[in-house]
Amino acid sequence: MNEFTAACVQLRSGKNVADNIELCSDLIRQAAAAGARFIQTPEMTNVLVRSRDELLERITFEDDDPTLLHLGKLAKDLGVWIQIGSLAVRFGDKVANRGFLLSPEGGVAARYSKIHMFDVDLPNGESWRESATYEPGTKTVITDLPWARLGLAICYDVRFPAIFREQARQGVEVLTAPAAFTRQTGEAHWHVLQRARAIENGAYVISAAQGGRHEDGRETYGHSLIVDPWGVVVGELDHDEPGFVTAVIKPEETRKARQRIPAIANERTFSVEIVRQVQEAMN
Template identity: 60%
Template structure:
């Protein structure tokens, strides 16, 4: 099939992993009941908490994580593909991975992806984030082959690095997954335009489940879960920061059609980069 229904969950994950799991399951069931065959949750579905110590008290390894286990069970029970946009899992070396999990309709693990780009930034409103102080960055781009789409996996801040999505598109991705927990400040400025740009540049669908609202740890996220078509048109937008689901019918043949009309993937050429501005020009 080229046309199918997808759902993206908008959540307000807090500091209690069990409460987040309960909210996740309720939304997954609602999404499956709507006819979605693919369900995506946002970044940090399992827990959203400030501080390394508080985080470490609440997470475990992937093989013991209740959210990961339950997502597999729900995929099998509901016969849907479930994509945990990301959750924090403990690594053997004591560091943490911000990891996505994709399960097939029989509950099998199809793919994982560790967030590559770390959000290390000081914002104008006084917020400061240093993901690299806690998380080990991934080093591998992933395209997962599903029966009805080829899905490029990314997480939140990755959206600002177009080379990742270009590599996925060239590898055959016709849908890009960009689940996120965008801050309200950056979301209001850039969320919609970045998601639309990644769709347009690559002639691909974009599905972006989001965290939204004021969380228990005090942070605010933007919400506005989106589904964007390969021409850059927004076909579904939560329109707010409240928990819920966004559902849309997508047709992956629209990706091939967009790439025929704007064949930039084929027309790209290698080039010699410029010297840094101010660098001495060698004769």
């Protein structure tokens, strides 16, 4: 049997890295005690700070990042796989929003830098320009767990289906989109986006989330989700408080879903034809 129990750890990361590590570690230990062998944390696990200058004061380069070092040791102590949804780490004169997969030996098995930058102006007046602080990644990342093939993505990436489709074409059975979704966009789109990526690719989607009001004033939606390949929510924290949720992942369900609806196999290439309507002048 290649079934395994996965967990989403939901956080409310603040400005103090040490405090965030403590809460995250406690919830990871609880999830492991509940039987989880794969545990995912949300985007910006180490710190949430909106000010670019303040963020740069609080973070380090990857090799010295205390959250990465601590959770590597914790993965080894617990004998589990930990997917750090992402950390803010220094990258030249900018910042990388980078996720990590840690093996039960404590090492980094894979890393992924968020490709799509959240540069938006929301109707409630919120304005975000991630590209002013973060250096975007340029490649999608796929790796193998002992039980299934895993695809890495982060937050805003979930609105760009091509990433997930390409991962599915490469045999990925478990897609991921750990996030710090704003409350406004989360209330409108969080569930439907997660379920859509699962349904159209016939794959599990695991997405741990940040939730609640943070020290820097932002509000995130929470509602960490695990969705099965048929689009059914099999695990959810139905609130924005810190905690964890588990679900059993059955990779065989991916094969079944792709047999029922062979959308990947049925894909065809196509060209685009634009037909312009010309209005005749009336004389």
